Amino acid sequence: MNRDRTAILITCHNRKPKTLACLDALFNQVLPAEVTLDVYLVDDGSTDGTTEAVRQTYPQVKILPGDGNLYWNRGMHKAFAEALKYDYDYYLWLNDDTILYPDAIASLLTTSHHLAAQGEEKAIIVGSMAHPETGKLTYGGLARNSWWHPFKYKLVEPDKDPQPVDTMNGNCVLIPRSVVQAVGNLDPAFTHSIGDIDYGLRAQQQGCTVLVAPGYTGKCQTNPPQAHAWLAPELTLRQRWQKANQIKGFPPAESKVFCQRHASRLWLFFWALPYVRLVSISILGAAEDNKT
Structure with missing residues (x-):
């Protein structure tokens, strides 16, 4: 059997130009002869003609329809679940706003092979993304940077050798069959965000490793941090709570x-912490307004 049968997993919603650009870079990868790619694209209810454009330009893509309520994590879960039926050697998460460099997939596979030869067969390989204009790191591997808070992370700059990390952003992530057998699919308990970080942490719990691949794998611009929109100073307490409770906030x-799974006995404290902060910011903001 071909050792490098790879399923590419993508989800999209109303970003036709970006989705097509992502696919264009994907289908222009420079790959060894033994590597084959099958693309699973969840179109989560796009109304901008994404499905039609993909079918016309890339008819080999397997398109799975969504109803517009899947968002990133559940869309990727759906693509993953479909690909799992065919027992691939590798599964590659790919964001549709990511442009891979021509040798990206070959480099990720090479890194995986080298690590497997060294005994690290259950290793997730994370691709690092560069800002298309500044070249600065935007997404990739995440390492804890707080001695007391389990969910404070920093991005890890890629080096010439693979770098161990705690978890990752899901923009470009190569997962071998051995990891999938241990961890399974993304957890649909999460709608949009958190699912990628949860997967990396669960993988570590199952004896797998997470490593950043050498060098940069592609380009991706930083998306606005919608999860922190509730911090805007002009918001009332009710508005803050509504924004925090949105799917792209932190429901x-x-x-x-997430906290019960990864914060041990102190999960309740770390779960409550951002909501206490939400109330505190509103109270302190109101107090300042009363002084003026």
């Missing part, structure tokens, strides 16, 4: 699952 039910 309490999903945050609870």
Whole structure:
């Protein structure tokens, strides 16, 4: 059997130009003869003609329809679940706003092979993304940078050798079959965000490793941090809570699952912490307004 049968997993929603650009870079990869790619694209209810454009330009892509309510994590879960039926050697998460460099997939596979030869067969390989204009790191591997807070992370700059990290952003992530057999799919308990970080942490718990691949793998611009929109100073307490409770914020039910799973006995403290901060910011803001 071909050792490098690879399933590419993508989800999209109303970003036709970006999705097509992502696919263009994907299908222009310089690959060894033994590597084959099958693309699974979840179109989560796009109304901008994404599905039609992809079918016309890239008819080999397997398109899975969504109803517009899947968002990133559940869309990727759906693509992953479909690909799992065919028992691939590798599964590659790929954001549709990511432009891979021509040798990206070959480099990720080479890194995986080298690590496997050294005994690290259950290793997730994370591709680092550079800002298209500044060249600065935007997404990639994440390492804890707080001695007391388990969910404070920093991006890890890629080096000439693979760098161990705690977890990752899901923009470009290569997962071998051995990891999938241990960890399974993304958890649909999460709708949009957190799922990629949760997967990396669960992988570590199952004896897998997470490493940043050498060098940069592609380009991706930083998306606005919608999860922190509730920090805007002009908001009322009710507005803050509504923004925090949105799917792209940090919904309490999903945050609870994450904290219970990864914060041990102190999960309740770390779960409550951002919501206490939310109330505090509103009270302090109101107090300042009363002084003026």
